[in-house]
Amino acid sequence: MKFSELPNNEVVEKTSKALINHNYNVVIVNTKEEALTEIKKAIPEGASVMNGSSVTLEQIGFVEYLKEGKHSWNNLHAAIVAEKDPEKQMELREKAQLSDYYVGSVHALTENGEYVVASNTGSQLPHLVYTSKNLILVVSTKKIVSSVEEGMKRLSEYVVPLEDKHMQEKYGTGTQLNKVLIVNGESSFSKRNISFILIQEDLGF
Numbered sequence: 194m195k196f197s198e199l200p201n202n203e204v205v206e207k208t209s210k211a212l213i214n215h216n217y218n219v220v221i222v223n224t225k226e227e228a229l230t231e232i233k234k235a236i237p238e239g240a241s242v243m244n245g246s247s248v249t250l251e252q253i254g255f256v257e258y259l260k261e262g263k264h265s266w267n268n269l270h271a272a273i274v275a276e277k278d279p280e281k282q283m284e285l286r287e288k289a290q291l292s293d294y295y296v297g298s299v300h301a302l303t304e305n306g307e308y309v310v311a312s313n314t315g316s317q318l319p320h321l322v323y324t325s326k327n328l329i330l331v332v333s334t335k336k337i338v339s340s341v342e343e344g345m346k347r348l349s350e351y352v353v354p355l356e357d358k359h360m361q362e363k364y365g366t367g368t369q370l371n372k373v374l375i376v377n378g379e380s381s382f383s384k385r386n387i388s389f390i391l392i393q394e395d396l397g398f
Contacts, residue, residue, distance in 0.1 A: 199335050204337055207304050211306030214306060223394065229253045235294075241267040241269055241292045241294070242293070243294070243296075244297060245297035249332070252396050259271065269289040290320060292325050293327060294329060296328075297317055297321065299332055300398070301336055301348060304339055306378070307341055307344075309345065309376075314372075315371070321376070328385065330388070332390070334391050334392065359398075
């Protein structure tokens with residue numbers, strides 16, 4: 194299936210140049226191990242870190258690395274999970290939107306540098322849109338598509354069925370295509386630092 198195929202080097206280079214033209218930082222790596230190394234290098238000691246639910250982050254070992262605590266970051270996600278009081282947990286979620294760093298992925302990335310992210314609840318979208326000063330988006334190059342329209346097709350025909358199955362197996366409940374974010378670029382007034390780590394390996398959905 195085309196949505197699970199890795200593109201050739203020409204497409205990857207074209208996409209990388211488009212992202213750079215959008216004033217994003219780009220690192221291209223060959224393996225998930227290299228991707229995790231790049232994240233470790235990018236986030237400074239003492240920074241507060243929030244991450245979105247992502248199969249890609251699980252596969253590269255980032256989620257496990259966060260849980261192990263063998264780092265000097267402030268893991269906001271762990272604090273949220275540990276809090277059992279619903280009201281206090283919601284307060285922590287709201288504060289976490291102002292994390293120094295947000296690490297996540299996207300569901301489609303166009304050759305022109307746009308990206309598409311879908312969410313059932315929308316919890317990760319504030320980070321992506323505005324609130325987190327630094328974004329690190331870890332993306333398998335198989336997610337590169339020709340256009341936003343093709344990205345939406347990838348989302349509905351490929352990603353959602355796989356994510357629904359994954360959620361059913363993991364949590365006993367599926368997912369819905371409720372909220373979709375399409376990012377065409379960043380405002381020239383923005384002081385945010387947005388980085389893409391492109392992995393030339395079949396990862397995530």
